[in-house]
Amino acid sequence: MRKHRKEKRNRRRLLAVVSAFAVLSTGCARETEETSAEKQEVTIPMILTVDSSTGIKNEEKLVEAFNEAYEGVWQVEVDWIMETEEEYRQNLKRQNVTDTLPAVITDLRMLPSFYHMMIQDERIEDLSAWINEDEEWKAMIEPAVLEACSEEDGSIYLAPLSTAAFSCSGVFWNEELFAAAGISSFPQTWEEFWECCETLEEHGITPLALHTEGTAWAPMLFATAELAQSEEGAAFMKELYPDSYQNVCGIQLAETLKRLFEYTTEDALYTDFDVSYENFFSGKAAMIPNGYWMMDQIPEEWTGKVRFSPFPGNKLISSPETFGWAVVSGYSEEVKEGAVEFLKFRTKLNLEEKEELFSSSAEELIPAEQDYIKAYQENPQIVPNYQVKWNSILQEEVLGEALPLLTAGEISPEEFTELEDESIQRFEEEQ
């Protein structure tokens, strides 16, 4: 009897050992599942350009500052591309129709038709609620800038910079070349300007760095600033989508353009702004018109000899809304939320830059920056940027095709204005 019990006990022990082994074996095979409660970092895609001349990544400082400030929450992931501004803008259109736009886009306001189509097709976010409900953000924006970025119905599709102080364009000029021609200062009037060009040419110096591609930015800055010299011309520049260019202002603009190209380099035709930039910073040309943003693109060895002046007649060209950035619809709410925060961060950084720049001593600034502050503070006449006022066909097709013809004398200024008016007709057809 005792033996039988012992055997039973032994059997139970054996079963217990086998069971324990089996449990252990299966237990080992089972992997522990872990769930992470941490909120994942939201990526905000964006495309920005790299300056082909300097290799500088535009807005890199802003992106890095934001990513550092919002590490773990939002990250702006930039696809840096080596493209001209014009190529970038055309790509925006392609990305839109192929539904591959990044979450934040720039330069939209430079493409008037496209901008309005984007609004009409509800492809970009109305930021008015965000801005109006955010007192801190709103307070950072100069009223004129906010107004420029607002549509008639009050909607805001372009998140503005804080100030218009950085959006003005004038003329960058080479002090050394000017001095070589015996010119000590930048011309104050348009008569003096043309004389200056003549003098430079007489000294074997090409006065202007121009181009015809894109929207013919450089020559158009000179021509529209010159046009705004008269009251009629200034009024014309304020018109949105002018009805016709076959008028005094249109003719004057064409004539000025033709005249400007008399003082430029041979490679100005059929090339884009990057060629003009190279011509200026290689010392081939004495003047190039552009905005404040080019300060960062001035090579270090050139900072001592590059100066900045308003266009003759104390004129600066500025449309703050061209610096507004938009948030693309179609992204998730969390991405859009991050994008809006990024744009607010941009406004804030812009305000800080302005305060820093305007409070800097002369020693801390390069001569061109000192000139810019002086020009901005001397109550210049602000001429609207033609890019936000005129139709896209004119800017993107007609100017590029007609300007070489005009400068070559193949078409007259009147015919040039006819081509301009044809663009108006085509543009209206598409509306």
Next chain:
Amino acid sequence: MTKGRKPSGIRKKYLRDTIALLILALMLSSIGGWIYVREKMSATIIDQYEFMTEREGLALDALYRNSDEATAECILYEDVQKTLQTRGLEEISYNALSKSFAYVDLEGIADYCYVDNKKNVYSRSYSSISYEQVEESGFREYLGDEYSRTIWFWTSDRLFGTGEEALFIGRYVRSLEYAHEPGMLFFKMDPRFLEEIIDTERENGKETAIGIMDADGQICTAEQSEEFPVGASEEAYLIEQLKQQQGTGMILEGEHVKGGVLSAYRQAETGFVVFSFVPDEVLNQGLAEIILVFAGIYLVVIIVAVVLSMYFAERFTKPIQTINEAMTGFDGNDFERTIELHTNTELDEIGLSYNKMLVNIQRLLEEIKDQEKELRTSELNMLISQINPHFLYNTLDTIYMLARINKEETTMKMIQALSTYLRLSLSKGSEIVTVEDELENVKSYMEIQQIRNENLFSYEVDCQVDAAHTWVLKLILQPLVENAIKYGFCNIFEGGQIRIQVRKEGEILCLEVYNSGTPIEKEIMEKINAMNEMPLSQLKECFPDKKRGYGVVNIMTRLRLKYGDAVRFCYEAEQDGTRCLIKIPGGGKTEE
């Protein structure tokens, strides 16, 4: 014919335990091995098909990207953009554009159709599809509210009229510049477009079911193993499982479902799912071979283990069996049957001990035989002496009466003493007597001896114990007194003295007999005293000559038998005599 050898119990137990241990070890190792191999093999197979599914998913991603790029190319085509503008495409370019879609960089386009925002349809020249047909097809619904994303949908061909189920790729065509109504582009894809993904992996997954399912759970294309077909109900179950999964990418990574393991990859933009289903039979297929190998190994292990166990059991139990046979076969007579072992183990010691034991038993038997012989002689003598004690007493009484008539005082006294002595020695059968009786006995003896040897000695008895209630082995003192007279007073004729003292030292009863005669010889004394440390069986060998020392051996033997080895019996030679001392632990009283 030889008689079968009785199996050794130890060997059986050893074999039984060894086999039990072996079975336990094999069982545990087989369970562990089985679980491990099964997990590993399953994991390997599952990983293989999971990886295959992921590759197919990535191939599907690539296909989608290709289709996206191809449709994007169409959208950006200048003539296509012109079709969206107000002026539209010039008539001359209409046919060219219709044909240009045939050259789209995307393999597998079976048919195409582009509809601009002016209800113009661009398709193959033989298709002649009207705008109304496009609208009636309902394909616009598939594009939904999307702005211009490439859409894949699986449906019956209502656009090109074949009615067959096919994959269609559709996309809104938007104007680059203006907010015009969009056009629509549709590609009907050849079945090989999707099948190619499966065909590429078919070689790697012959035994599985592989397929592609659209976002609504319709199977677009599928292949399965002839060996392990998937039934209709099983297919419905699998589709349900796939539909329940959320997310994109690898939505099922070798998930165990009913009947097998399911892996699936959901393409992010289309919602199409590539899946592979590995039936349990495939998972277990390789295991059968492993089981066979296991079984083979275990069989060899069991055979080797049993053979070795039997060999070692034989080797270890053989000497035990030899001992066992020697012991069980011992008949009590054959003392020559000793054990000869040379195992270099403790068993050799056991064998030697057994042999010694045999020698001891043999000697003890001889002693017992001698003792029995002596006992029989003693009993005979006793019987002779007890023939008629009454006759002896009556005779002594008659002699006493005659001596009294004749006034023979000495004779009277001697007869009286002899009578007392005999009464105590013969009439009381008990071994234990009171000290009082023992002293009376020895006094009678001494009185007889005093009569026999006039003036030879005087005696003195000093009893310091309660003589009536203290017990002692009888006839102890008389032989000592006899020796004192015989050997102590052998050289004197008068003046000898005998002192008997009985006392207690704690619990020890001391009996002392002193004589003032010639001191005992040193050699004899040492020999007697050495007897205290000797084994009982060897006492007789101390004084083989029975004429001398027999009394001492008798006393010592009786005392040791009665009171054990703690009894002390010593002689001391003094300057003018000899002292004999007996020490009895426990006071002399013992149970009868």
